[in-house]
Amino acid sequence: MTALVTGAAGFLHRFEGLQQRLPGARLPFVQALREQAAEAFRRQGFPTRRIEAWKYTDLRPVAEAGFDEALTAMDDSPALPPAHGAARAVFVDGRFRADLSMLDGLSYGAESLAAALERQEGRLGALARPVEQPMAALNTMLFEDGLVVTVPAGVAGGVLDLVSLGTASERPEAFHPRHLIRLEAGASLTIIETATGPAEARYLHNPVYEIEVAFGAVLTHARLQQEGARAFQLSTAYARVEKGGTYDNFTLNAGGRLVRNEIHTVLAGPAATCHMNGAQLLRDGQHADTTTFLDHAAPDCASRQTYKTVLSGRSRGVFQGKIHVHQVAQRTDGYQMNQALLLSPEAEIDSKPQLEIYADDVKCSHGATVGAIDAEQLFYLRARGIPEARARAMLVEAFLREAIEGVQDEAAREALDAAVTGWWDRQGEAA
Template identity: 50%
Template sequence: MSDTEFLDRVDFAARTGNDPHRVKAAETFRAHGWPTRADEAWHYTDLKASLRSFDLTLPGQGAPDVGGMIPRTAMPKVIFVNGRFDESLSDSSRFVRRFDDHASARADGTRPLVSLNTAVANDGIRIDVPGGTDGGTLFLVSVTDTPCQDMLAPFHRIAVGAAGSLTVIEVVRGAGRYMHNVVTEIALAEGAVLRHYRLQDESIDAVNVTTALVDLREDARYEAFTLNYGAKLSRYEAHVTLSGPNAAVHLNAAQLLAGTQHGDITTVVAHRAPHCASRQTVKSVLAGSARGVFQGRIEVAQWAQKTDGYQMNQALLLSPDAEIDSKPELEIFADDVKCSHGATIGAIDPEQMFYLRSRGIPEAEARAMLIRAFLDEALEPVTDDEARSIFEAAIDVWWQKGVL
């Protein structure tokens, strides 16, 4: 389906009520179109090829059956079913309310999927934690069980006031054939802390594109970990701006991909103030004919002196047919900085395997031990016990699928 055909078939009057922000976003997307490999930021990920057999204008139908996809927890939960907030399943905290579409205009010609989300967003939430308040832990769960080829486009906004704190555990699961185009806007005031842990466990027939737009003020801290685990094609794109001095961000991620899965993690960390620090550790474990992508960019403005930026990408290939594309970038205009990046790609060390096998450890168990050790560094920032148990369970299931 071409860009024009797609837009012409979307009933914007029904979806938007002719909201001017959405109309502007639709015009922006129409002018740019779907991103293609000719776009530098999408050079390694062919989104259009994955969407050729989709009719993204068809709505989901039928009664969803999602009970088994929702984590069992006593923590407050915000549940989205087929892209829409489900109040009957949710047990949300006092900091959560339904999103107001008129609060933000997000059309952006440089990020067409953000414009598309703005144009057709079907629901979303706002999480507002007042200054000086500990918001505790909140589960944000999106589950999909739709028999139609639909595009789900939720928009979320998370704001933490000065010296406030919050932990968000985001779980995305699904069954069926659909596209999930999620945009999350995050604003952290002076001294605020957000811990954001995310598991992407979509249907193997689905496409997931998630964009996080993060702004940190003075002394704010953003700690994030993403595990890309499901979906036929997934792309997690994080744009983080350190706009106040002494702000810090940790962007860690891991990908466990097999078969013909394609996983893309793209980050842009913009240092716009002095004395800020950024850390990125992204690890991929690829089996079968899976393909992983990491594009990481650190930008340092001229006035962002004393910047400390670090970026590491490592890939473990379990098959000769697996592939990883790694593209680290540094753009530095300041002269008093400490910035570094690195990348390693390899297979399981045969000497380490021999050592474990010689001590009576079965081959599959030995491989699992080595892979788990490889992932431990990326998991280090996950200090929340519930979040860590979710990631560990997902890794265990991956072993059980016979990947090893």
């Protein structure tokens, strides 16, 4: 068993000890990726608030915590969230569990990264930028497993459940799954991802996604982040969308002590489309940060971003969204909106929408609003005999559903709606 580690130096020490035992250790290109990432992480360490992209999120609780290597889970049958499709890939503490997964008989390829690594040369590391993003560097040097999905041209893949379970209890653990998702021309797939863990568990879940959407393909990616109350999740996603392709992403942050959802999307071909929407439901003591970078790098592309945050108690939410329109990206249609609903005078939201435009024929807009529950709407419901707590819950759910309604896939939309319904009721508090 490795010793308990703290800070960047501890993770680097772990890498040095595990380097020859990590998946792909005998493959030169994997070793080169890991060593490059380790050097970047050694140079940068954990990002601090002096870095503009991390100005509103303090990672000291993560850097100062002691995390050990995840042990092999002893529970043969951990509780799984409800299934949304016929296919399912389950990871326990970052490691693939074939006995809990259902990947047989699919019309596309889906397997463990650890098992498929030698067949993934040219795909692993194609999009991620560990030299620029410290948490991607940490993932690259220490990933042990992940999911590899390849949907052939023209294949409709249906719905795939991607489940991550954290189980750490007495000893804090860290795991860094790497997921590679590729849709070839004209393919389609819906991924409904659920990340969860026990309320008492202390762990760091640091996933990285590399997502490629080819010509005319459609990927719906719905993420339900419901980690344990003491857990940390720091996720980084990279997506590249080619001509006529669509990437529809929705992230629901409802768990965890400190969470950051960072998405980098490039619209690389003409008429590509991206929807990056989400909601953050924050209780007392929670901190959630959504940071998006959207590159319009081709003409005639469209993007939509709607993020909504509900905050109660002493919670803090962050939204940073940047749309970069390159000079070649004429006739861009970009929209970005961030709205926050404060249910407590102690709650705080930081919002920083940004547009950087170098093309002259565009239609782009962004905005942000912050407010409390409308007193007139509350009075209207109370006057019709609805108890105050239920009336508040109804208004919160109505506020959130505007973002969820933008999800095109019915199965993904229903899963998100079920997670939102009754959230305020479950808090057992009245603002």
